[in-house]
Amino acid sequence: MQLGADHVRVRVPATSANLGPGFDSLGLALGYHDTLEVRALGSARVQVDVTGEGAGEVPDDDRHLVVRALRLALDHAGAPQTGLHLTCTNRIPHGRGMGSSAAAVVAGLLAARMLVADPGALDDATVLALATQMEGHPDNAAPAILGGATVAWTPSPGDPPRAVRLRVHPEIEPTVLVPVSRLATHTARGVLPAEVPHADAAFNAGRTALLVHALAEDPDLLFDATQDRLHQEYRSGVMVSTWELVRGLRAQGVPAMVSGAGPTVLVLERTARARFVAGAVDDLVGGSEQWTVMRPGLDLRGAAAERV
Secondary structure, eight states, X not given: OOBOOSEEEEEEEEEEESOTTOTTTEEEEEEEXXXXXXXXXXXXXEEEEEEETTXXXXXXXXXXXXXXXXXXXXXXXXXXXXXXXXXXXXXXXXXXXXXXXXXXXXXXXXXXXXXXXXXXXXXXXXXXXXXHHHHSSSTTHHHHHHOSEEXXXXXXXXXXXXXXXXXXXXXXXXXXXXXXXXXOHHHHHHTSXXXXXXXXXXXXXXXXXXXXXXXXXXXXXXXXXXXXXXXXXXXXXXXXHHHHHHHHHHHTTOOEEEOTTSSOEEEEEEGGGXXXXXXXXXXXXXXXXXXXXXXXXXXXXXXXXXXX
């Protein structure tokens, strides 16, 4: 397959995965975005210009995650490789549990979709499969691609992942509390046990089903629906301040949870209770230089890409 364009633009949302009890399955797209422009070059040169998050830290050559994803997608589509000039404007915090790596991977895959002559060769199902190949699990990539809330799963070992969108009640508003500190995903996953008690697994199965209902139909149930026994407390030792904040907010009746692998904290609550949430947050972190409070809204569209 030939290339069909030489200049494309991509916009990808931040995401929060592992929602409450929905470990490795439930995800949510947030109204906070990275943007990317890609130009195909006539030479083999690769140049990556980054402003915002990761500037001066991430690679500026073929090792860059967006470039690696883009090249994987070109190979999958049978399209030729090319030199590249990437201009990345990053707003999604890195290493905070807001899906920055999934956003980079999805951005590269969608950039390739727009570069090739037949974008249908890289449809959403293919993009999700390739993203999961790079990320290891689909729960961040799915909401980044589809927008809104999603359930992602793999039917059987070796099968491609699948994902569906969930209805999100229009009165649900996210609040995100982003710490100064970072936490590598492999560190957060490394403290999880190989086995959990059957009672805890059953508890989480019930709460996950309840969360799907609460997100779509009854946000008043979000506090109970975001209870978890499967992953958050096990990670408390590697994100002490995060766990203390989650516990402190929940003690005041706020449906708080760890975002992704942490250390960001996510609150999902009715818009009508925004003042209550703001007051609880202010009680615990008001004036602190260690936390940034964001109210990004939800992204219901997912990633977007266009030829320029």
